[in-house]
Amino acid sequence: MLESFLTFLGQYLPDSLMASLHYLTSGKHLAWYASLRYTLGAALLGAALAVLFGLAGAAMKSARFAPLRAIGHIYTTMVRGVPDVLFFLFFPLAFEQAVEYFFAQRLCSADELAAAGSWPPCQAAQWYLGTTEYFILACVSLGLVYGAFAANVIHGAMQSVPAGQIEAARAYGFSDRQVFWRFRVRQMWVYALPGLSNVWMLLLKATSLLSLLQIADIVQWAERLGAPNYLARVGPVHPDWRWKYYMALFVFYILLTMLSEWFFRKLQARAGRGILSQS
Amino acid sequence: MLENPILNDIATLAKPALFNIYFALASIPVGFPLAVLLAVGKCQRSRWLRWPSSAFVYAFRGSPLFIQFFMVYSVMLSFNLSHWKPMGIDWLVMHPLFIGPVVLVANTSAYAAEIFYGALRAVPKGQIEAAQALGMSRWRVFRSVSWPQALRLAWPAYTNELVFLFHATTLVYFTLPVINEQKDLMNKAGELFERDYNAVLHYSVAALYFLVISIVIFRFAAWYHTRLNRHLAPAERPPAPSFKPRYLR
Numbered sequence: 001m002l003e004s005f006l007t008f009l010g011q012y013l014p015d016s017l018m019a020s021l022h023y024l025t026s027g028k029h030l031a032w033y034a035s036l037r038y039t040l041g042a043a044l045l046g047a048a049l050a051v052l053f054g055l056a057g058a059a060m061k062s063a064r065f066a067p068l069r070a071i072g073h074i075y076t077t078m079v080r081g082v083p084d085v086l087f088f089l090f091f092p093l094a095f096e097q098a099v100e101y102f103f104a105q106r107l108c109s110a111d112e113l114a115a116a117g118s119w120p121p122c123q124a125a126q127w128y129l130g131t132t133e134y135f136i137l138a139c140v141s142l143g144l145v146y147g148a149f150a151a152n153v154i155h156g157a158m159q160s161v162p163a164g165q166i167e168a169a170r171a172y173g174f175s176d177r178q179v180f181w182r183f184r185v186r187q188m189w190v191y192a193l194p195g196l197s198n199v200w201m202l203l204l205k206a207t208s209l210l211s212l213l214q215i216a217d218i219v220q221w222a223e224r225l226g227a228p229n230y231l232a233r234v235g236p237v238h239p240d241w242r243w244k245y246y247m248a249l250f251v252f253y254i255l256l257t258m259l260s261e262w263f264f265r266k267l268q269a270r271a272g273r274g275i276l277s278q279s
Numbered sequence: 280m281l282e283n284p285i286l287n288d289i290a291t292l293a294k295p296a297l298f299n300i301y302f303a304l305a306s307i308p309v310g311f312p313l314a315v316l317l318a319v320g321k322c323q324r325s326r327w328l329r330w331p332s333s334a335f336v337y338a339f340r341g342s343p344l345f346i347q348f349f350m351v352y353s354v355m356l357s358f359n360l361s362h363w364k365p366m367g368i369d370w371l372v373m374h375p376l377f378i379g380p381v382v383l384v385a386n387t388s389a390y391a392a393e394i395f396y397g398a399l400r401a402v403p404k405g406q407i408e409a410a411q412a413l414g415m416s417r418w419r420v421f422r423s424v425s426w427p428q429a430l431r432l433a434w435p436a437y438t439n440e441l442v443f444l445f446h447a448t449t450l451v452y453f454t455l456p457v458i459n460e461q462k463d464l465m466n467k468a469g470e471l472f473e474r475d476y477n478a479v480l481h482y483s484v485a486a487l488y489f490l491v492i493s494i495v496i497f498r499f500a501a502w503y504h505t506r507l508n509r510h511l512a513p514a515e516r517p518p519a520p521s522f523k524p525r526y527l528r
Contacts, residue, residue: 076524081490083446085453086465090482097478119476152524205343212453219346226353243357246350250342257341 032221038135039218043207046142047200053147054199055185058154062180072151079148084202088209091141092134100125134213146203153195157188190271197264204256208249222249288471288484295467296488301376302448302463306383307441313384314391319421321396332392339389344382344447348454351382375455383451387444391437398433399425431507431517438500438520442493464488497522 002025010018023029060072079087100120104113108122120126129137161184169183210217226242320332339347355363355378363369371377402425410424449465457466468485472478501519508516 077522080442080522080524081493082486083449083489085446085449086482086486086489089465089469090478090486093472093478093482097476201341205345208343208345219349223349240353240357243350243353246346246353249346250338250350253342253346254338257337 028221028225032218032225035216035218035221038210038215039207042135042139042142042210043204045139046146046203046207049139049143050146050150050199050203051196053143054150054154057147057151058158059180061151061155062158076148076151076155079145084145084206085209085212087145088138088141088206089212091144092129092137092213095137095140096127096129100127103127131215134215135210138210138213138215142203142206146199146206149199149202150196153199154188154192157190157192157195158184160191161187190268190275193264193268193271197260197268200260200264201257204260205253208253218249218252222246284477284480285484288481289487291471292464292467292484292488295462295464296492298452298461298463299445299448299488300492302379302383302451303441303445305376305380306387306444309380310384310387310391310444313388314395315426317388317392318395318399321392322399336389336392336396339386340393344386345450345454347386348379348382348450351385352378352455375451375458375461378455379448379451383444383447386447387440390440390443394433394436394440395429398429398436401432402428434500434504434507435518435520438497438504441500442496445492445496446489494522 006018006021006025009021013021057072057075060068061076063069063072097119104121104125107124108120112122115121165187166179166183169179174182207217208219211220211223222245223242226240226245228240229237231237317332317336320328321336323329323332355373359369359373363372406424406428407420410420415423448463452463452466462470464485468481471481497520501521504519505516
């Protein structure tokens with residue numbers, strides 16, 4: 001279908017333009033465009049998880065049970081001291097090793113376990129991660145890291161819910177748990193939105209790191225496509241064009257940011273109806 | 280070598296930590312004045328000053344640092360044979376210890392410019408008008424009225440940016456070539472991991488380095504914050520930057 005469309009266009013457009021159109025629709029380029037699914041998928045899935053972890057973190061921070069509160073505090077404070085990249089790389093590694101450790105205990109012989117030279121102790125415990133597994137792990141670690149940011153935002157937003165509403169809910173006889181989930185969490189979204197939109201922007205930019213986890217995402221494809229290209233049949237196709245591809249990605253992310261800003265502006269205006277005076 | 284694996288790792292990662300510290304320290308002295316210039320540029324009425332600085336800030340805040348590193352490095356590389364080598368400066372401008380800070384400066388100055396821009400706009404208008412009415416020149420108004428106030432307002436947010444900048448130095452050697460033993464914390468931790476597959480130990484020690492240095496940055500920022508606000512009674516000072524997350528929204 002693409003071929004016939006290009007032939008159709010070829011009747012009207014000059015040859016030079018058609019050449020670049022053909023270049024940009026080659027199989028590898030189509031694979032590049034398709035790899036967008038990882039970036040956008042990780043952003044959306046990671047954001048959903050981040051909101052979940054954020055809610056859990058905020059709930060833990062205001063828990064009455066002290067150890068739970070401590071966990072909530074440590075979780076939300078860690079990201080202030082440790083780079084997101086470190087978590088992003090460490091979590092999948094640690095998870096993989098934990099799973100391998102679990103299987104090693106069951107599958108490997110005692111001698112192999114005692115030898116402890118390489119990892120995993122025996123071949124049977126090796127867990128080969130494919131792109132899908134890495135993708136899911138990447139989403140979870142994005143969710144964990146940015147969930148900590150979201151927890152801070154949500155916790156702050158919950159403090160911004162007018163005290164009168166909470167008091168009214170208590171006066172009506174709602175239990176503490178009901179007050180928390182049905183009033184605090186219900187009402188805080190409007191106050192959390194600006195902060196959450198910032199977290200989304202951070203998360204969106206962090207999706208460029210997927211290639212660090214061996215996922216063939218848009219960054220990795222840009223590297224492959226831009227590298228000096230030589231075909232035995234045609235000779236050199238193009239010199240080092242990586243700068244063009246990276247510039248395209250640079251612009252692409254700026255456009256994504258613009259789109260997100262527009263979306264959050266609309267969302268904020270809609271969510272703030274009747275609550276915020278200037279929205 | 281030390282017996283305790285943790286102490287051993289702390290010793291091994293000390294030199295790599297210097298690379299992260301170098302990248303941050305090399306970027307801040309250039310990034311800070313550039314950020315102030317950009318923020319002032321964004322405040323100008325003239326379109327020819329406002330538009331470029333706004334575009335720069337938007338572009339470098341709106342795209343990932345990871346891509347910025349790749350982009351700048353590949354652009355520099357494409358000029359290498361035609362320009363840098365004939366000029367004899369390729370050993371300098373293609374070196375990660377040079378390109379790293381260049382990109383970090385661009386990135387941090389964009390983020391900091393947005394912070395300073397917000398702070399400059401938050402300075403009460405009456406004060407500016409009063410200063411103008413006293414006959415102060417535009418430079419004098421900026422130097423004695425708007426800037427000191429803006430810096431005080433922006434300081435806590437700028438502290439966060441400094442810490443983020445320090446954390447962002449992890450990306451340098453993921454994107455630029457690693458030359459010989461010039462490795463930063465993440466590289467070295469990764470290398471140690473490949474030797475004995477002990478992810479928890481090596482990455483935790485690397486994290487510890489980041490944690491400690493971040494706390495040092497927050498401490499310094501809190502000290503400077505008190506200094507900036509020393510004209511106020513302690514009870515009236517705005518909350519100082521601290522490691523504990525503030526509930527921003």
